[in-house]
Amino acid sequence: MKKSAQELRSHRWFGVTDMRSFAHRSRAKQMGYGPQDYAGKPVIAIVNTWSDLTTCHTHFRDRAEEVKRGVWQAGGFPVEIPALPINETYMKPSPMMYRNLLAMEVEELLRCQPVDGVVLMGGCDKTTPGLLMGAISMNLPAIYLPAGPMLRGNWNGEVLGSGSDVWKYWAEKCAGNISDDQWNEMEDGIARSAGVCMTMGTASTMTAIAETLGFTLPGASSIPAVDANHSRMATNCGRRIVTMVWEDLKPIDILNMAAVENAITADMAIGGSTNAIIHLVAMAGRAGLKLDLRKFDEISQRTPMIANLRPSGQYLMEDFYYAGGLRALLWEIRELLHLEAPTVNGRSLGENITGARIFNSEVIRPLADPIADQGGTAILFGNLAPKGAVIKPTAAEKRLLQHTGPAVVFTDYNDMAARIDRDDLVVDENSVLVLQNAGPLGGPGMPEWGMLPIPKKLLKKGVRDMVRISDARMSGTAYGACVLHVSPESFIGGPLALVQDGDLIEIDVAGRRLQLLVSDDEMEIRRARRVIPKPRYDRGFGAMFSAHVTQADEGCDFDFLLSGPQTAEPEIH
Numbered sequence: 001m002k003k004s005a006q007e008l009r010s011h012r013w014f015g016v017t018d019m020r021s022f023a024h025r026s027r028a029k030q031m032g033y034g035p036q037d038y039a040g041k042p043v044i045a046i047v048n049t050w051s052d053l054t055t056c057h058t059h060f061r062d063r064a065e066e067v068k069r070g071v072w073q074a075g076g077f078p079v080e081i082p083a084l085p086i087n088e089t090y091m092k093p094s095p096m097m098y099r100n101l102l103a104m105e106v107e108e109l110l111r112c113q114p115v116d117g118v119v120l121m122g123g124c125d126k127t128t129p130g131l132l133m134g135a136i137s138m139n140l141p142a143i144y145l146p147a148g149p150m151l152r153g154n155w156n157g158e159v160l161g162s163g164s165d166v167w168k169y170w171a172e173k174c175a176g177n178i179s180d181d182q183w184n185e186m187e188d189g190i191a192r193s194a195g196v197c198m199t200m201g202t203a204s205t206m207t208a209i210a211e212t213l214g215f216t217l218p219g220a221s222s223i224p225a226v227d228a229n230h231s232r233m234a235t236n237c238g239r240r241i242v243t244m245v246w247e248d249l250k251p252i253d254i255l256n257m258a259a260v261e262n263a264i265t266a267d268m269a270i271g272g273s274t275n276a277i278i279h280l281v282a283m284a285g286r287a288g289l290k291l292d293l294r295k296f297d298e299i300s301q302r303t304p305m306i307a308n309l310r311p312s313g314q315y316l317m318e319d320f321y322y323a324g325g326l327r328a329l330l331w332e333i334r335e336l337l338h339l340e341a342p343t344v345n346g347r348s349l350g351e352n353i354t355g356a357r358i359f360n361s362e363v364i365r366p367l368a369d370p371i372a373d374q375g376g377t378a379i380l381f382g383n384l385a386p387k388g389a390v391i392k393p394t395a396a397e398k399r400l401l402q403h404t405g406p407a408v409v410f411t412d413y414n415d416m417a418a419r420i421d422r423d424d425l426v427v428d429e430n431s432v433l434v435l436q437n438a439g440p441l442g443g444p445g446m447p448e449w450g451m452l453p454i455p456k457k458l459l460k461k462g463v464r465d466m467v468r469i470s471d472a473r474m475s476g477t478a479y480g481a482c483v484l485h486v487s488p489e490s491f492i493g494g495p496l497a498l499v500q501d502g503d504l505i506e507i508d509v510a511g512r513r514l515q516l517l518v519s520d521d522e523m524e525i526r527r528a529r530r531v532i533p534k535p536r537y538d539r540g541f542g543a544m545f546s547a548h549v550t551q552a553d554e555g556c557d558f559d560f561l562l563s564g565p566q567t568a569e570p571e572i573h
Contacts (some may be wrong), residue, residue: 001246005040008245009140009569010077013114014038024114038077042116042245044238046071046078047106049127051085056124056147056203059194059225063234067119067145070238076117076245078238081109086126088203088475096473097445097545099126099133099279100558103286106134112570115140117245119237123147123196123225125476128206129279132215133557136251136286139566141244143344144215145237146207148225149317150195156182160190162197163477164311167451175459195225198317200309202476205272206279208326212266213283214254214343218352222325224318240345249346255287258338262349264296265336268303268375269329271312273476274390274484277377282555285562293379293388293553297512300375303336305394306365311479312394313371315363323363327356332367380483382514383523384469384495384505387487387553393509395479397465401509403481404517405430405467406502412437413449421456429458432467432505436496437533439471439489440549440556444536450474450484467507469514471496471552483507483514485552491533492551498526 005011013024028038046067050060064080071078084102086095110118120131123146135142153160169186172178196203207221217237223230260280267276277296284291307329308314315323330337331353339350358364365371372394380389393401408431410416416435419425427433433452440446450472454463468482471489490497495516499505504517516523537543548558 002248003246008042009116010038010043010114015040042076042242043114044071044076044078044241044245045110045113045115045118046080046121047083047109047118047131048080048121049083049085049124049131050121051087053090054085054087054124055089055191056087056150056194056196057085057121060121060147063121063145063231066231066234067121067238070235071242074239074242076242079115081113083109083131086124086130088125094443094445094447095126096447096556099130100545100549100561101541102127102130103133103137104561106131107137110135110138110140111567117141117241119241120144121147123203123207125202125206125275128203128210129283132210132283133286136255136283137561137566139250139252141241141249142215142251143217143237143241143244144210145234146210146216146221147203148195148223148227148230149198149204150191150225151193152198152316152318153190153192155186155189159316160186161199161310161316161477162190163201163475164199164479165190167478171454171459171464174456193226197477199311199477200270200272200307200317202273202275204317205267205270205276205476208266208270208272209263209276209280211326212263212330212349213259214341214349215251217345218343219325219327222317222321224321244344247346249344252287254342254344255283255289256341257289259341260284260289260291261295261299262337262341264299265303265333266326266330268300268377269305269333270307271305271309271371271376271394274377274392275473275476277390278473278485278552278556281553282557285555285557296377297379300377303333303375304367304370305372305374305376306332306367306370308363308365308371311477312376312392319360319363323360324356324358327353328358329364331356332358332364378509378512380507380509380512380514384499384514384516385486386495387551389486389514390484391482391509392479396481400465400467400481402507403467404504404506405432407432407434407499407505409434409436409499409501412442413447416452420453423457425455426501427455427458429463429466432469434496434499434505435468435470435472436490436499439486439491440551441536441546442471442489442491444542444546446471446473446552446556448473448475448478450482451478451480452482467505469496469505487551487553489551493527493530493532495523497530498523500526
């Protein structure tokens with residue numbers, strides 16, 4: 001052990017003899033605790049993102065108690081602290097606006113209070129990066145407890161996957177192939193338990209990344225939320241964090257470039273969400289690591305996709321768990337990983353995955369027979385995206401991966417919603433749908449609007465995929481030939497703002513190219529005519545967000561959180 005009881009951070013609050021410590025100890029007694037509960041013991045924060053509206057975390061009240069059990073067993077003092085619950089379902093205009101707010105809150109919650117270590121409870125899309133970003137910046141011993149995926153959905157004998165099948169069957173409903181009664185029956189069967197989306201959406205992608213980075217116990221990210229193994233894992237987290245405090249094992253000891261490269265490799269092998277790119281850039285930035293988008297593409301081109309999971313494949317997260325889970329997948333791709341990378345249990349990644357077996361080779365394919373020869377994500381550059389754009393080619397119709405077509409431009413989401421299904425919209429299956437002003441500032445908050453709907457008149461003709469381009473994000477459960485995260489965004493004058501109806505746009509995924517086939521001279525004429533939009537917010541958090549958020553290629557973090565030395569510990573008065 002590296003620390004003595006007198007070296008614990010909480011000792012400054014509880015262990016000294018002065019008037020302020022008298023107040024701290026008396027208030028602990030007010031709660032019914034005595035010195036035998038906390039004296040000389042690590043104080044462990046359990047940061048819980050539970051709320052009545054965060055549906056994926058409905059089991060977190062129970063899990064928090066199970067974490068406490070582990071902390072008590074290991075000789076620590078657990079204190080549960082609520083933090084901003086970012087839910088993907090209900091928050092408008094975009095939950096992405098609030099990831100940085102959660103990160104700031106976590107950092108300050110840990111800094112201002114008598115805390116020696118922390119168990120972070122999250123799972124719904126933005127909670128994983130938000131919690132970890134804050135913990136990395138504060139750099140106290142931290143372990144992540146993933147919420148776990150929900151059970152499979154069911155409808156009329158069909159297995160349903162959240163998000164992916166919503167998009168699929170909504171298209172069929174719009175085409176007249178699904179009745180209102182059938183649609184309502186699906187609503188009853190698609191979300192059957194606590195837990196995050198059971199497809200390989202952003203939630204399961206980010207918890208898999210957290211595990212690969214080394215922030216969870218081995219296998220933690222794959223366990224279904226309502227499986228008894230999940231309860232035991234929560235208690236194990238409580239026990240382990242106490243030891244981590246004595247060992248002084250902190251996030252910066254774990255998060256290095258080798259770990260980040262492992263996380264990108266895992267992301268490509270699982271066919272993970274495009275959102276992972278933004279979050280990984282931001283998380284790495286909190287550790288002072290500069291992550292260029294080209295690194296994602298470099299790793300993607302050498303990493304086969306072997307997880308046969310929706311939306312890029314066939315199966316769901318429950319199947320993935322029974323097939324061996326993330327440990328089995330990582331062991332299968334071990335030759336592509338930095339196996340020496342450290343993790344929160346004190347062992348290396350290689351030690352944690354050694355001997356893990358695949359039990360169903362249809363769900364987790366062998367390297368010799370992958371779903372795709374390259375990773376699930378590709379990065380495009382060109383005059384339409386000078387700083388990059390993202391596409392998930394494994395979830396698109398192959399015919400569209402090399403395509404040139406005329407633009408159909410929507411100036412914002414409301415324009416798109418008003419006109420997309422009009423009979424007089426000039427559009428066919430070769431058109432390229434373009435959505436402007438949907439990025440970090442334009443959305444605002446870079447909403448998940450990137451999977452633009454197919455016009456109804458084309459759905460009725462059997463069209464199910466088109467090239468769609470935007471500076472928005474899309475749900476990790478979504479699919480299609482959607483080019484996302486175009487940077488710089490149109491709201492600040494990026495080239496996407498200059499696209500007009502009828503302009504030819506060329507996409508070449510193999511060549512990693514996204515080009516607007518308009519001359520430079522014409523682009524300059526359009527730029528000179530462009531009217532600069534007003535900021536979306538004049539006050540409050542929105543104004544802070546607008547003033548300080550970076551672009552998608554930089555992780556959409558706040559600029560003032562990426563630079564300068566670590567904030568000093570508070571003085572106690």
